[in-house]
Amino acid sequence: MxxxxxxxxxxxxxxxxxxxxxxxxxxxxxxxxxxxxxxxxxxxCQPTSQQSVAPVASSTAQTPAKSFSVAAATSAEQDETVIISRADYTGDVKTIYVGNLPYRANEAAIRKLFSEYGLVLSVRLVKDRDTGKRRGYGFVEMPADAADAAIAALNETEYLQRTLKVREANEKKEVLKPEDESSNSAEL
Structure with missing residues (x-):
């Protein structure tokens, strides 16, 4: 021994x-x-966390099967991966909208799903403000080349018995505040 x-x-x-x-x-x-x-x-008996995970290049990414199992989603919670924040990444970043998500999917499962196509910088699943339950959509930030590969591969695929809607997210629109509207109308 x-x-x-x-x-x-x-x-x-x-x-x-x-x-x-x-x-x-x-x-x-x-x-x-x-x-x-x-x-x-x-x-x-504890596993060591000295493993390093290199980002997967989009040219070497393999296309997974069109259907994902529940076991794949639950195993994502147990995997240890290195997380790089958007502040630490210096390249071009795209934000991906992911819709029609199962309500039981969490950030770790979505990170695992998208990490097959490249580096995942962040995952934000939208929750209801009052109840705290997930609303069935979210946003994933990835490098531009990996994001394009993930969009092409995951759009219209089945994940936990739901057909995902994956596309590039729209930019946030600036909303005028009520005091801004009143000041503009007074000038006319």
């Missing part, structure tokens, strides 16, 4: 602390000894 070096280090530190604690109180020393030898074993 391979014993990792960090467990050996934990055992040495535990023995030193136990000897010091023995002079203060033997009960505390026993607690430190048991805790110091058992707790590192639980840490060894």
């Amino acid at each position: 391979n014993i990792p070096p960090r467990y050996t280090y934990c055992v040495m530190v535990t023995v030193v602390l136990t000897v010091i604690a023995y002079f203060i109180s033997p009960t505390i020393a026993v607690g430190i000894l048991v805790g110091g030898l058992i707790s590192p074993l639980f840490a060894m």
